[in-house]
Amino acid sequence: MVHMIACLVVAAGSSYIKAGTLEVTVKDLKGAPVSDAVVYAKGNGTQLTHSPKQQVIDQQNKQFVPYVTAVQVGTAIIFPNKDNIRHHVYSLSPAKKFELPLYTGVPAAPVLFDKEGFVTLGCNIHDWMIAYVAVLATPYLKVTGNDGHVRLTDLPSGRYTVEAWQPLLKRKPEELAQVIDLSSTTSKAIAFSMELRPDFRARRAPDLGTGGYP
């Protein structure tokens, strides 16, 4: 009886917590949609999930898949090597420095991303292999597709600071921050306009240097 009453109280209370939706579009300065942009909302009352689901970044055909991954702080990521050659995954980024030296198959343990920041991944053998992990202190995050659009759902009522980041972003994501209020409405749409740097990642095609991949 006590349990039934408790359940009714919880159900009644939860009906007053509105779940908000945020539609976000990311474009460059020319108005073209920006893919691989991480959009995330930070609220004062943001509750981090205690055990974020483990994520996967594959190595396929000498490429990382996906190119950009967004995870909550405390997420473990596993790096399966699906090629029949060895890879050597590493990061020199302050937010997560690690190495998975020369391996095939699935590594024995995932890598825990326990500090907020943006992490650049590389392969020490195949210089063109590059990927990014955005490690954020919020569970409300997504990566844009080719249409430059994401929908953040299930945001509890309240005020949020929404930021966007992309590997080629020229400025700091805080400089693009927008504050939105989902107290009085359950959905909102905002847009970001990003200035991007030229993409200078190493090439897989033959280049003029001799020190890289032969």
Next chain:
Amino acid sequence: MKRVRSALFGLVFMTASSSTYADWRFGAETGALYESNLSNSDRASDVQSDWAWQGEAHASNGLQLTRDLRLDVGTDFRSVAWSEYDAFNRIGAGVSTNLRYRFGLGRLAPWLLLDERIGYDHFQQSAQSRWDETAALRGGIFLTERMALEAGYTFENLASSGDFFDRQGHRLDAGMIFDLTSSLQVRVGYSFRNGGVISYAVPPRPDVFRIATVRVGDTAFGAYPLYNAYRFRAETHAASLTVGYTLTRYLSAQAGYEYSVTVHDSLSYENHRFEAKIIFAY
């Protein structure tokens, strides 16, 4: 000695290619080449220019020995067909191995490369057919994400079937590579070579005869006028500009120009070399 080296190459090649961790790389390239002074002549009346089609195919296998040390072994087939002076047409094959040490992780880390290649080139003018051996020590460093510096020393030894075309040379070179855009690269280079050269001239040339070994009546440039071929040591300074453009994930195009001047005392000759090619690698 060549047999010992060939056996060593074979052993390394077989070991690397049978490895579980074989990381094969295949490539091919083809394009056009122009030499304004194919005859290496100092007198304007003797200068002969020509253009050629060239092609190359290669396969290599990489073996990461440690985090920083990589061994590559490869084989290549290459050919050059000249438009007019077919004495210089050649077809050849070679094996190569190199050991690269990188001082840290990632492509921006400084590196050193020890490279050795042995090949055989068969020339249409059979006297020029030769064993071709090069050994090189190269190094490079990224000064910024978009600018790299490379430099190296190369020893080359050409051992022809007839003694006349035997040559040895030492070459120092340096180059800067700039990433102008995400797909456009430019390389500016300089090289200095000290070694044997073959220069062709219509006799009589007592001034050249005095410093050179002579092959009288060489028909590489035809029978009339009949040239002599002269072999002597000289110094060559060359400046080059190469542009590379990435076309697809596996394909790029390169075009280059090199100006060189070769000097021995008062004798000197110039050459303008243009090259354009498509390169595929997988």
